[in-house]
Amino acid sequence: MTSAFDAIILGAGAAGLMCAARAGQLGKRVLVLEKAEKPGKKILISGGGRCNFTNIGAGPANYLSGNPHFAKSALARYTPRDFLDLVESYGIAWHEKTLGQLFCDGSSKQIVDMLLEECAKGDVEVRCNAEVTAVEHDGERFAVMANGEIVTAPALVIATGGPSIPKMGATGFAYDLARQFGLKVVEPRPALVPLTLGGEELLFREISGVSAPVVASAGKASFPEAALFTHRGLSGPSILQISSYWKPGEEVGIDFLPDTSGDWLLDRKRETPRATMRSVLREALPDRLADILAEKLGIETELGNASDKALRAAQERLKRWTFRPSGTEGFAKAEVTVGGISTAELSSKTMEAKKVPGLFAIGEAVDVTGWLGGYNFQWAWASGVAAGEAL
Numbered sequence: 272m273t274s275a276f277d278a279i280i281l282g283a284g285a286a287g288l289m290c291a292a293r294a295g296q297l298g299k300r301v302l303v304l305e306k307a308e309k310p311g312k313k314i315l316i317s318g319g320g321r322c323n324f325t326n327i328g329a330g331p332a333n334y335l336s337g338n339p340h341f342a343k344s345a346l347a348r349y350t351p352r353d354f355l356d357l358v359e360s361y362g363i364a365w366h367e368k369t370l371g372q373l374f375c376d377g378s379s380k381q382i383v384d385m386l387l388e389e390c391a392k393g394d395v396e397v398r399c400n401a402e403v404t405a406v407e408h409d410g411e412r413f414a415v416m417a418n419g420e421i422v423t424a425p426a427l428v429i430a431t432g433g434p435s436i437p438k439m440g441a442t443g444f445a446y447d448l449a450r451q452f453g454l455k456v457v458e459p460r461p462a463l464v465p466l467t468l469g470g471e472e473l474l475f476r477e478i479s480g481v482s483a484p485v486v487a488s489a490g491k492a493s494f495p496e497a498a499l500f501t502h503r504g505l506s507g508p509s510i511l512q513i514s515s516y517w518k519p520g521e522e523v524g525i526d527f528l529p530d531t532s533g534d535w536l537l538d539r540k541r542e543t544p545r546a547t548m549r550s551v552l553r554e555a556l557p558d559r560l561a562d563i564l565a566e567k568l569g570i571e572t573e574l575g576n577a578s579d580k581a582l583r584a585a586q587e588r589l590k591r592w593t594f595r596p597s598g599t600e601g602f603a604k605a606e607v608t609v610g611g612i613s614t615a616e617l618s619s620k621t622m623e624a625k626k627v628p629g630l631f632a633i634g635e636a637v638d639v640t641g642w643l644g645g646y647n648f649q650w651a652w653a654s655g656v657a658a659g660e661a662l
Contacts, residue, residue, distance in 0.1 A: 274421075274422045274423070275422075276301060277294075277299040277424055277662065278291075278299055278300075278301050278302070278424050278425075278662045279301075279304065279422055279424045279427050279428070280302070280303045280304070280427075280430055281415075281428065281429055281430060281431050281444075281445075282429070282430035282445075282636075283303045283305035283307075283399070284312075284314065284431075284432055285311070285313070285314055285634060285651035285652065285655070286636075286650075286652075286654055287303055287428065287431075287633070287634070287655070288311065288383075288386040288389075288655070289386065289389075289652050289655030289656060289659065290428055290430060290631075290633055290658045290659040291303045291390050291393070291659070292393055292395065292659070293659025294393065295394055296389070296393035297660065299393075299662055301390075301393065301395045301396070301662075302396045302398065302424070303395060303396065303397045304401040304403060304415065304417050305399045305400075305401055306400070306440060307400075307439075307440050308399055308400055309399055310397055310399060311382070311383035311386065312439050313432070313439055313441075314379055314383050314386075315379045315383060316379070317379055318374050318375075318379065320378060321375045321376075321377070321378065321379060322378075322381075322382045322648075323374050323645040323648065324365075324375065324648050325351040325373050325648055325649045325652070326351060326370070326371045326372055326373065326642075326644050326645035327367065327371040328370075329350075329351050329641070329645065329649040330346065331343045333641055333642045333646045334639050334641050334642075335462075335516070335609055336639045336640070337613060337615070337638050338614040338638075340619075342619075342639050342650065343619070344620050344657070345619065345620075345622070345656070345657040346653050348653070348657065349653040349656040349657070351649055354649065354652050355373065357385070358382075358385070361381070361385045363376075363377070363382070363385065364377060371644070371645070372644045372645050398417070400418075401418055402418055403415055403444075406427070406448060406451065408452070408627070408629075411425060413426070426629045427629060428631040428632070428658055428662070429445045429448055429449065429612070429630070429632040430633050430655070431444050431445045431448075431636060432608075432634060432635040433459055433607065433608030433611055433635045433636060434459060434602045435461065435462070435464075435605040435606060436605070436606070437602055441602070443459065445611070445612065445632070445636035446636075449612045449616075449632065452626075452627045453626055453627070454626070454632075455615065456610070456611065456612055457611060457612075457613050457638040458610050459609065459611055460609050460610055461514070461599050461601055461604075461608065462605055462606070462607045462608055462609040462640050463512070463643050464600055464601070464602075464605035465501060465503065465505060465510065465511070465514070465599065466506075466510055466514055466596040466598070466600075467504040467597050467598050467599065467600060468594060468597060470595075472594055475504075475563065476501075476503070476504075477559075477563070478560055479500055479502040480499075481500050481559050482498060482499040482500070482557075483498060483557055484496070484497050484529070485497070485498045485525050485527055485529065486509070487510055487513045487523060487524070487525050488523070488525075488526075489517040489518075489523050490517070490518075492516040493513070493524075494513055495529060496508035496512065498510050500560070503600065504600075505523070510523075511606070512642055515642070517596065519598065522593045522594065522595050523594045523595075523596060524591045524592070526590050526591060526592075527556060527564065527589050527592055528555055528556075528590065531586075531590075534583065536551070536583070536586045537579055539551055539574055540574040540582060543574070544573060544575025544576075545575060546573065547565070547572075547573055547574065548565040548568055548570045548574070549561060549562060551574070564589065564592075568585045568589075570585060606643070606647075607640055607647050608635060608640065609640045610638055610640075611636055611638040612632045613638055614638050616632075617631075617637065621657060621658060621660075622654055623661060631658045631661070631662070633651070633654040633657070634650065634654055634655065637654065639654070
C-alpha cells in the first residue's frame with residue numbers, strides 16, 4: 272500500500288511539528304512520522320514540565336556550530352517575539368525567569384497542544400508509533416517504509432533530533448540517514464551535560480548537593496550561574512553551559528568569588544587579622560564548600576599570621592580554581608548534542624541539502640547547538656519555519 276504526500280517529516284518534536292504546521296498551512300499535504308507513542312515527548316519534560324520555550328535574547332552568538340554564521344538567516348526571520356506572539360494567541364500564560372528565559376505558567380503540554388492545533392489547521396497528518404525501516408530516493412521522490420506501509424513525497428525532512436536522552440527514544444538515526452545520502456556529519460558529543468571528577472578531586476563528592484553562584488569557564492567561554500557538586504562531579508547551570516565548550520583532557524576553571532577583586536584577602540588581613548580562611552570563606556559560600564576550599568588552600572593560621580605571598584596565591588586560586596574532569600555523564604544525561612549534520616551541506620535559508628534536492632534537516636539533527644535557557648527551542652522553531660516555508 273502506497274500513499275503520496277507533498278512532504279514527509281521524520282520526527283514530531285519541536286522542529287518537526289513547527290515545520291509541519293507551517294508547510295501544511297501553506298497548502299502542502301504533509302505527513303509526520305513519529306516513532307514514539309505520542310508527539311513532543313522532549314517538549315513535555317523540558318523546563319521541569321513547564322517548557323522553557325524560548326529566550327527573548329536569542330541570537331547567533333548563543334549557538335555553537337562549525338559555521339557560526341549558519342544560524343543567522345533562520346533566527347533573523349523567525350524571532351523569539353514571533354513565537355511569543357503565537358503562544359499569546361493561544362492564551363498561554365507565561366513568565367520570564369532569569370536571563371531572558373521564558374516558561375509556561377502552566378504545563379509544557381500547552382505548547383505541544385498548540386503545535387498540534389497549528390498542524391491541524393494545515394490538515395497535517397501525524398502518525399505515532401511509526402517505525403521507519405527504510406528510506407529510498409529515485410531522484411524525484413522519497414519512499415519511506417514505516418510499519419509495513421510505503422509513503423512517498425518529493426520532499427523529506429529529517430527532524431529526529433540527536434542521541435541525547437536515549438530513555439526518551441533518542442538515537443543517531445538522523446546521522447545514519449544523512450550519511451546514506453552522502454551528507455557529512457560533524458562528530459556528535461554530549462552537550463549541556465554534567466561533568467565527572469576523579470582522582471584527587473573525589474574529595475568534592477563529600478559535598479554532594481551543595482551549590483554556589485560562580486563563574487565557570489572552559490576555553491574562551493565563561494558563564495556566571497550556579498555550580499552544583501554531585502556524587503559524580505559537577506553540575507548546575509554554569510557547568511552545563513560550559514560542558515558544550517569543554518573538550519576531554521582540558522581544564523575547567525571556576526571563580527568561586529566572582530564579586531571580589533584586587534587584594535581583598537590582604538585587606539581582610541589588615542581589617543580582621545584574627546579571622547581565618549575558613550571563617551572568611553563561610554561569609555560568601557556554603558559552609559561545607561568553604562571548609563573544603565580552606566582545607567585545600569592549606570592556610571591554617573589566622574590571616575594576620577599568613578604571609579602576603581600566601582594570601583595572594585589563595586586569592587588567585589579562588590578566582591580560577593581548576594578542575595580536570597574525567598569525562599561527562601554522557602548522552603544519557605545530556606540535554607542536547609553538539610555536532611550533527613554538517614551545516615556545509617545545507618542552505619542556511621531553507622535547510623535543504625545542497626547535493627540532494629528535496630532533502631531537508633532541521634533542529635537538533637543539525638550542527639547548531641544553543642546555550643541552556645530556551646535557545647535550542649528557538650533554533651527548532653526558526654529552522655522548522657525556514658524549511659516549512661521552503662517545502
